[in-house]
Amino acid sequence: MKAATIPIGTKRGRPRSGQTTKAILKAAAEIVIASGLAEMTIEGVAERAGVGKASIYRRWPSKGALAFDAVVDAILAxxxxxxxxxxxxxxxxxxxxxxxxxxxxxxxxxxxxxxxxxxxxxxxxxxxxxxxxxxxxxxxxxxxxxxxxxxxxxxxxxxxxxxxxxxxxxxxxxxxxxxxxxxxxxxxxxxxxxxxxxxxxxxxxxxxxxxxxx
Amino acid sequence: MKAATIPIGTKRGRPRSGQTTKAILKAAAEIVIASGLAEMTIEGVAERAGVGKASIYRRWPSKGALAFDAVVDAILAxxxxxxxxxxxxxxxxxxxxxxxxxxxxxxxxxxxxxxxxxxxxxxxxxxxxxxxxxxxxxxxxxxxxxxxxxxxxxxxxxxxxxxxxxxxxxxxxxxxxxxxxxxxxxxxxxxxxxxxxxxxxxxxxxxxxxxxxx
Amino acid sequence: MKAATIPIGTKRGRPRSGQTTKAILKAAAEIVIASGLAEMTIEGVAERAGVGKASIYRRWPSKGALAFDAVVDAILAxxxxxxxxxxxxxxxxxxxxxxxxxxxxxxxxxxxxxxxxxxxxxxxxxxxxxxxxxxxxxxxxxxxxxxxxxxxxxxxxxxxxxxxxxxxxxxxxxxxxxxxxxxxxxxxxxxxxxxxxxxxxxxxxxxxxxxxxx
Amino acid sequence: MKAATIPIGTKRGRPRSGQTTKAILKAAAEIVIASGLAEMTIEGVAERAGVGKASIYRRWPSKGALAFDAVVDAILAxxxxxxxxxxxxxxxxxxxxxxxxxxxxxxxxxxxxxxxxxxxxxxxxxxxxxxxxxxxxxxxxxxxxxxxxxxxxxxxxxxxxxxxxxxxxxxxxxxxxxxxxxxxxxxxxxxxxxxxxxxxxxxxxxxxxxxxxx
DNA sequence: TGTTAAACGAGACGGTACGTCACGTCTTCCG
DNA sequence: CGGAAGACGTGACGTACCGTCTCGTTTAACA
CATH class of the missing domain: 1.10.357.10 (Tetracycline Repressor, domain 2)
Known part of the structure; x- marks a missing residue:
């Protein structure tokens, strides 16, 4: 539950690409809102975002955590x-x-x-x-x-x-x-x-x- | 959500055995209470009850339905x-x-x-x-x-x-x-x-x- | 009937591991030769090869196809x-x-x-x-x-x-x-x-x- | 492989009904001829013949045996x-x-x-x-x-x-x-x-x- | 002719294996 | 060297049949 809102300090190498993160969040949000959390799968999000599954697991520890980051801000807004x-x-x-x-x-x-x-x-x-x-x-x-x-x-x-x-x-x-x-x-x-x-x-x-x- | 409480009228053929039904409910209740609904699997219940998976599917349409029959009466009691x-x-x-x-x-x-x-x-x-x-x-x-x-x-x-x-x-x-x-x-x-x-x-x-x- | 002999050109991602393929073929061959094709099951092969069923289905479309790849070369030799x-x-x-x-x-x-x-x-x-x-x-x-x-x-x-x-x-x-x-x-x-x-x-x-x- | 051709001596009770035997053979033959032996299942034959599975097992020890009795005479004829x-x-x-x-x-x-x-x-x-x-x-x-x-x-x-x-x-x-x-x-x-x-x-x-x- | 035991249809039973799905991890190679 | 692609082992899914069994219910030969 660290992702997205917590700026990740990258010591070396390229930081996690904002592009990728955004694509994942967008895909996840669309799926959750359209079909519910139960229908959302990591594989489905990866495919829709055009992203490898590993890139998701690198950022979020669980499907709930991803979904949370994807939609909670919108709810709170x-x-x-x-x-x-x-x-x-x-x-x-x-x-x-x-x-x-x-x-x-x-x-x-x-x-x-x-x-x-x-x-x-x-x-x-x-x-x-x-x-x-x-x-x-x-x-x-x-x-x-x-x-x-x-x-x-x-x-x-x-x-x-x-x-x-x-x-x-x-x-x-x-x-x-x-x-x-x-x-x-x-x-x-x-x-x-x-x-x-x-x-x-x-x-x-x-x-x-x-x-x-x- | 029909099972167990609704006596199934079987005109012909052997009726569903109360033994089996009870064993399934008991196994399911134990698992749900001990580990929660998420940990309960049909295969786990079948094994613990010493019963074929089909015998469970014959009675309940979903894992939730089974769990419901297994524990709700106890809660209500x-x-x-x-x-x-x-x-x-x-x-x-x-x-x-x-x-x-x-x-x-x-x-x-x-x-x-x-x-x-x-x-x-x-x-x-x-x-x-x-x-x-x-x-x-x-x-x-x-x-x-x-x-x-x-x-x-x-x-x-x-x-x-x-x-x-x-x-x-x-x-x-x-x-x-x-x-x-x-x-x-x-x-x-x-x-x-x-x-x-x-x-x-x-x-x-x-x-x-x-x-x-x- | 494509598997094994046809090198699968993988542009991206990890290619199918030769280790796994060999373990499956070996297990299948042993079972077929010892007990016959009828006794060979996908689950049995997977278990003996220490491999997931999905890894077999990823490579061969049917049990016959797997058995074929497993033993025919030996017969022809x-x-x-x-x-x-x-x-x-x-x-x-x-x-x-x-x-x-x-x-x-x-x-x-x-x-x-x-x-x-x-x-x-x-x-x-x-x-x-x-x-x-x-x-x-x-x-x-x-x-x-x-x-x-x-x-x-x-x-x-x-x-x-x-x-x-x-x-x-x-x-x-x-x-x-x-x-x-x-x-x-x-x-x-x-x-x-x-x-x-x-x-x-x-x-x-x-x-x-x-x-x-x- | 004893069935059908061997008259079964019944000491008491009703003998195996020729009706039933014929219905089973007919159903089996139809299925085998239409779809092949592999598609024939005991359950399928029982259903098509309007017969209990046990009535089939009472007469034939295996699916092959039943199929044999069902169609071989026709082939030989x-x-x-x-x-x-x-x-x-x-x-x-x-x-x-x-x-x-x-x-x-x-x-x-x-x-x-x-x-x-x-x-x-x-x-x-x-x-x-x-x-x-x-x-x-x-x-x-x-x-x-x-x-x-x-x-x-x-x-x-x-x-x-x-x-x-x-x-x-x-x-x-x-x-x-x-x-x-x-x-x-x-x-x-x-x-x-x-x-x-x-x-x-x-x-x-x-x-x-x-x-x-x- | 009425009794009675078998054969009957139905289908539940404990099982095995099926082929599929998604998991979370791991590995390779591209840019 | 980060990241996409996706193969990997795992394990549960729900289905189809297996061969056995246990129910009432015919039903036909015996008494």
Missing amino acids: AEPTPDTGSLEGDLARVAESWVRLANVRRGGRTLAHFIAEIQSDPDLAVAWRERFVDRIRRERRPIIERAIARGEIAPGSDPELIMDVLYGPLYHRYLNGHLPLDESFARRVVRMVAAAALDGAAASEPRHLLKPSS | AEPTPDTGSLEGDLARVAESWVRLANVRRGGRTLAHFIAEIQSDPDLAVAWRERFVDRIRRERRPIIERAIARGEIAPGSDPELIMDVLYGPLYHRYLNGHLPLDESFARRVVRMVAAAALDGAAASEPRHLLKPSS | AEPTPDTGSLEGDLARVAESWVRLANVRRGGRTLAHFIAEIQSDPDLAVAWRERFVDRIRRERRPIIERAIARGEIAPGSDPELIMDVLYGPLYHRYLNGHLPLDESFARRVVRMVAAAALDGAAASEPRHLLKPSS | AEPTPDTGSLEGDLARVAESWVRLANVRRGGRTLAHFIAEIQSDPDLAVAWRERFVDRIRRERRPIIERAIARGEIAPGSDPELIMDVLYGPLYHRYLNGHLPLDESFARRVVRMVAAAALDGAAASEPRHLLKPSS
Whole structure:
């Protein structure tokens, strides 16, 4: 999971050609977006990119890592963090645009395929967390901070918890497909998060209930 | 996704032997729990079960389908729906025992592997929804109904939404691993759900906010 | 039926390793000679040669083709074309040494297995004719030519016909096993061929008998 | 190789049904004649005959044995032993009609497939010799005997040798396909056999040539 | 004529081998 | 000397048949 974003210091000889790297990323991205991560093979990417397989393995340790570099930046590029003036407004924007992306015909399942892949590729999982999940959450953090400042979130609330309660339900329907993942659902989730946050229910440690001394 | 649970009516000929079916399921379950779905191969199951590959293909259309039949019942068998007398108590029980299961050393990742698998196996996805997700949600439904009766959930609330906001965050950390999935987290999620529900924020259709006429 | 003997011109990439090819041929030859063509399996050859199955399929299109390359050269290497000074002497040498080969304990049935195989493998059949039957007949041709020069075969005789009348009966007993295939039989066949040839009975077109104008 | 022709004594219960046996033989014959022995499978025959596989295995020990019973009688039924008044005439009739049969579009390769099969099925080989080769040669024997009586074959000649020198070349071209197997070839072979026989070259033991004391 | 045991169709069973695919590594040679 | 080309050993795939076996179900000869 070192490739592409990490500049590789070449002591001797010609550095890895940007041409080759770009051709590989382009081919990989096309395949993943068109057919999904499961259909992408190293051999297929090599052929489409007009490149030897070794040139891929030289750069990426696994198919997941390549796919990650190929498409994650595009996913992240999606939308700037909104600032509508209210917590619920901001969260609604975030959730609705996420839902819109997830429902895109070609490429909408890409996130799902990555989450599938990281269940059996620990190195990819690390990259996924560090370079996707954490990054997007860091970027959305100001929404929470501003809401705290405005008093829409009780002091002492846990921003991570709020993020999980926002994104979790969305991903849940996205990955399980048991019920429709639409903007109405997004809004209703947001409504619950905002209400609970205002209530002070997002405290870092909850009042003890059943297990007062766990 | 037809096998095992559906009694196959054989008019003539010898019916599929329960012995063989059981041996296959046992072998598959052992492998999946010990090493994960990705390590499970049809050939490995056949060998461990002392069975011909054809006998497996005769019963299940894909490795996911077999794995599903092999382990899902065991997962579902886990816990009865609790009745503590309060919404928050019930949800806490559900969430905490789910977290405990997810953290089991051997087998705790099984759910994750299934969710990974259904991203590229549509038949398995159908089975997953019908025979796992829907089933467990149906089973947990009384929690919501009792809470409505007790007035802990505002009338007109959407039980499905509440379920998603409960399970979603748990699965989110489980699948992405970005932050610890422990009982404290479970309780805090539950706290938020309960608070929002009491507020009436789980209404089937939210008040309109930014997009009053979308 | 292209492999091994035809140098494969590889412009780029690593050429097929001679090591691997030789190991496969050796393993195949051992199995065919020891147990017959029917016992030879691609998987068995791959295992004995310490080679992947794919490396065999990369080189030969069928089991017959591999077996052919593995053993035919050895069969052909058998004996130089004799020159005893008389037709009957030459033919006797040829026939007797053929009979001796056919009766060898281990490997004597190899020819039979090939003839069996070509009945259902058209590609192998072509190779068999071009690279075995035709080749050995071409090599033995001088026997006939010298006999014609010496006057032991009537002018206008058909060398192919003579070959068939020599080899045909030998193969007939070899393949059907209805009567012993020994050197006595070989000599008696040779005796008949030589007598008929001297008579001028091997003419390219026979006197018309029953069907004067077919 | 016991089946069909050997009436099976049934002490109790229902005897093997002639219906079933006939259906199997019919299906087998159709498949063999249409597609060759290699394409015939027990499962295919069972299906086409509307019969269980066990009913086939109950009757025949191998696929070759079944095929043999299914088609050999039809092959043998071909032609009565001719009597034209001359050796060459009789042999020509025999050879030419054999050639005609061998060239029949559908079924002409059946003999070849049997000869292929007996190379790896010893039981079938025995049946082949006893119930096909020997039988047809016994039937054609009078041709030789009459020729001896007429003085067309030198006394002391070996009828078996003559048969082999007649049939051998025909089968040789039939099985190897290196040169055309037509009536012209048949006549030329016959011409050589007749000439050699008249010469006395078909003696049971030949004059010693190169190896006077083998 | 009613009983009963065999032969029956169906097809499941444990196996073997098939030919294909993609893996990740390794080797050669071109530019 | 980097890189394309692609051969390599590996191992799982899903299929086709093998020959054996075990089911109920005919069905015809015996009692």
